Amino acid sequence: xxxxxGSDAAKRRAGEHAAEVVTDGDVVGLGTGSTAAHAIRALGxxxxxxxxxxxxxxxxxxxxxxxxxxIPVVGLDSVERIDVAIDGAxxxxxxxxxxxxxxxxxxxxxxxxxAADRFVVxxxxxxxxxxxxxxxxxEILPDARATVRRALRxxxxxxxxxxxxxxxxxxxxxxxxxxxxxDFGTVAEPRALATDLATIPGVVEHGLxxxxxxxVHVGGADGVRVRTANPE
Numbered sequence: 001x002x003x004x005x006g007s008d009a010a011k012r013r014a015g016e017h018a019a020e021v022v023t024d025g026d027v028v029g030l031g032t033g034s035t036a037a038h039a040i041r042a043l044g045x046x047x048x049x050x051x052x053x054x055x056x057x058x059x060x061x062x063x064x065x066x067x068x069x070x071i072p073v074v075g076l077d078s079v080e081r082i083d084v085a086i087d088g089a090x091x092x093x094x095x096x097x098x099x100x101x102x103x104x105x106x107x108x109x110x111x112x113x114x115a116a117d118r119f120v121v122x123x124x125x126x127x128x129x130x131x132x133x134x135x136x137x138x139e140i141l142p143d144a145r146a147t148v149r150r151a152l153r154x155x156x157x158x159x160x161x162x163x164x165x166x167x168x169x170x171x172x173x174x175x176x177x178x179x180x181x182x183d184f185g186t187v188a189e190p191r192a193l194a195t196d197l198a199t200i201p202g203v204v205e206h207g208l209x210x211x212x213x214x215x216v217h218v219g220g221a222d223g224v225r226v227r228t229a230n231p232e
Contacts, residue, residue, distance in 0.1 A: 008034070010124035014219030015039035017226075018086045018120045024052050027079045029112040030066050031087025032059040032105040035122045035219075039086045044069025056082055058112050059105040060174055076112060085116035089123050089209070092216055093132050096121075096229050097190040101137025101207030104162070104173045110205055114212055121216040128218065132190055135160070135181040136197070137207035142178050144202025149180065151200045155193070157182035177204050 015038025022028055022043060030040055040062060043053065047070050055071045056079065057063035066073050076082075087109055089098040098121065100106045113119045138159070140148045145161070152159040159180040162171040170178050187193055187208075194208040216227040 007124065010219035010221070011035040011122070012038045012219065013224050014122040014124060014217045015086070016042040017219065017224040018122045018217045019043050019046065021118070021120060022046070022051070022053060022084055022086075026083040027054050027056060027074070027081060028071075029082050029085025029087065029116050029119075030055045030057045030062045030071070030073075031085065031109060031113075031122075032062045032103045033088040035088040035124065036062065036086060037065055039122055040065050040071065041069055044071055047071055054079070056112055058087065058109040059103070061103070061105075076115070082112060082116040084118040084120060085113045086120045086122060087113055089121050089127055089216075090207075091127055091129050091132050091134050092121060092123055092213070093190070094130050095190075096213045096216060096227065097132060097211075098209040098213060099132050099134050099136060099207050100209055101139070101179070104137065104139070104171050104179050106137055106207040107139050107173065107175060107177075107205035110209060110212075113209065119212050119214050121213045122219070123216060124219050132187040132208075133185060135183040136187070136193070137162075138180045138182050138197060139173055139175070139177050139204040139206070140180055141202045141204060145178060145180070148200055148202045152180065152182045155184070155196055157184045159183075175204065
């Protein structure tokens with residue numbers, strides 16, 4: 001369920017702008033998706049110019065791209081901290097709550113993004129919305145498909161098993177699990193829904209990222225606009 005919309009130029013501006021926050025010696029969380037890929041490529045060019053960083057990948061795709069552009073990749077369990085994570089989003093609301101998981105990498109993304117001292121989100125303007133209203137990706141254990149479906153319906157959602165493109169059968173995540181895209185309509189209370197989804201047995205992770213983003217870099221036609229989280 002890739003997210004449509006947004007020009008490649010806007011995505012590139014956002015990704016390259018976010019890459020500039022990385023400093024020498026940082027451990028960087030490397031997000032998944034087309035906008036995060038621009039940040040990875042920009043970091044690769046900086047490494048060529050002498051920047052000393054290590055990357056923690058959120059998916060096989062981001063790991064392979066990082067290696068291709070020359071960023072040293074390490075496992076999350078081999079570092080003491082992540083200084084900054086740069087990742088995309090399918091939607092970001094006025095309060096910087098996110099829906100992620102269009103690339104089915106949200107479980108690993110959430111682990112890396114939440115571990116970072118600074119989580120920087122990169123998007124184009126098509127991803128901005130006053131309130132979240134896209135279906136929420138929910139990664140599930142394969143054997144729990146029926147029970148999780150019922151639980152999502154009980155919460156008011158309409159779950160759909162994500163099917164693969166150019167092959168028969170469902171999408172299988174990097175973790176060997178399935179993805180249900182649960183449509184709740186407008187998500188007026190993202191934090192409450194996130195809590196409810198996390199308590200369903202068989203759910204590995206959901207795509208609501210609430211209270212995690214420190215800033216959002218929005219690429220546009222004339223540059224990049226930075227949105228920051230409001231202190232509580």
